[in-house]
Amino acid sequence: MAEPSLPLAGQRVLVTRPEHQAANQIELLRQLGAEPVPLPLLEILSTTAADGADFQQCKACILDLDLYRDVIFVSPNAARIGADWIDDYWPQLPLGVRWVGIGKQTADTLQQLGFDAWHAAGGYDSETLLADPSMQQMDDARVLILRAEGGRDLLAQTLQQRGARVDYAHIYRRGCPEYPPGLIQSTIYAQPLSAMLITSGQALRNLLTLCATFNNRLTDTTVIVPSARLAELARSLGFNRIRVASGPDDTSMVNTLLPA
Numbered sequence: 001m002a003e004p005s006l007p008l009a010g011q012r013v014l015v016t017r018p019e020h021q022a023a024n025q026i027e028l029l030r031q032l033g034a035e036p037v038p039l040p041l042l043e044i045l046s047t048t049a050a051d052g053a054d055f056q057q058c059k060a061c062i063l064d065l066d067l068y069r070d071v072i073f074v075s076p077n078a079a080r081i082g083a084d085w086i087d088d089y090w091p092q093l094p095l096g097v098r099w100v101g102i103g104k105q106t107a108d109t110l111q112q113l114g115f116d117a118w119h120a121a122g123g124y125d126s127e128t129l130l131a132d133p134s135m136q137q138m139d140d141a142r143v144l145i146l147r148a149e150g151g152r153d154l155l156a157q158t159l160q161q162r163g164a165r166v167d168y169a170h171i172y173r174r175g176c177p178e179y180p181p182g183l184i185q186s187t188i189y190a191q192p193l194s195a196m197l198i199t200s201g202q203a204l205r206n207l208l209t210l211c212a213t214f215n216n217r218l219t220d221t222t223v224i225v226p227s228a229r230l231a232e233l234a235r236s237l238g239f240n241r242i243r244v245a246s247g248p249d250d251t252s253m254v255n256t257l258l259p260a
Contacts, residue, residue: 006033007258011194016041016203021076025197025250032254039187041203043175046081054149054170061144061169062086066094072129072155074102074147079109081172082146102129105249124247125227126155139163149173176206184210188218195222195257199248201233208237224256
């Protein structure tokens with residue numbers, strides 16, 4: 001049982017990150033006295049040869065890696081899976097490529113994986129990267145974006161408008177995990193949730209899909225999100241209690257639960 005003096009004592013908080021990314025968030029919640037309730041809402045599936053054309057496109061881009069000025073990883077998952085792809089085809093990293101993480105968390109992941117990674121200061125999204133001075137004059141610069149299928153197109157479209165030649169490599173996809181109704185009942189509904197930590201629009205939609213057969217759709221439960229864009233999506237889906245964290249990293253998300 002948590003110490004009553006801890007700031008989040010008595011709170012039951014849904015942790016929705018993929019299982020391999022949730023440990024730090026869970027530990028932070030425990031240190032503050034909360035009860036973490038893990039329920040991964042995204043299944044991260046690497047692109048394989050069984051994916052046909054998508055796999056061949058990824059392979060072609062990775063083989064041409066040394067032709068790009070910038071290789072942009074859109075998330076820690078893209079960094080982790082992209083590093084595996086690159087390791088398969090490049091025993092040594094090509095020279096002259098700038099390895100770019102969207103946000104500090106992704107850049108830190110790349111650093112841990114052996115890349116001399118860079119990220120634009122002051123934020124963690126495409127808008128922050130696009131505002132950086134180094135991304136303004138892009139005439140004939142070749143850029144590779146490593147991401148999941150179905151992501152936002154703002155980054156590629158804006159860079160193309162600035163003169164860049166942009167390729168996508170869809171190195172993974174994000175699926176909705178399958179859980180039996182009994183697990184959803186025991187995890188979410190058996191005891192009230194104090195809050196839910198949600199870091200992507202697809203995770204939020206997956207939550208509603210998984211809870212569709214239950215009368216209570218959780219729209220009155222507090223949702224912690226990392227951006228105004230995701231907050232607007234939550235509102236459009238009917239959520240009434242939304243708080244915006246200062247970023248998507250674990251510390252920022254958990255700290256948003258603290259009393260003002």
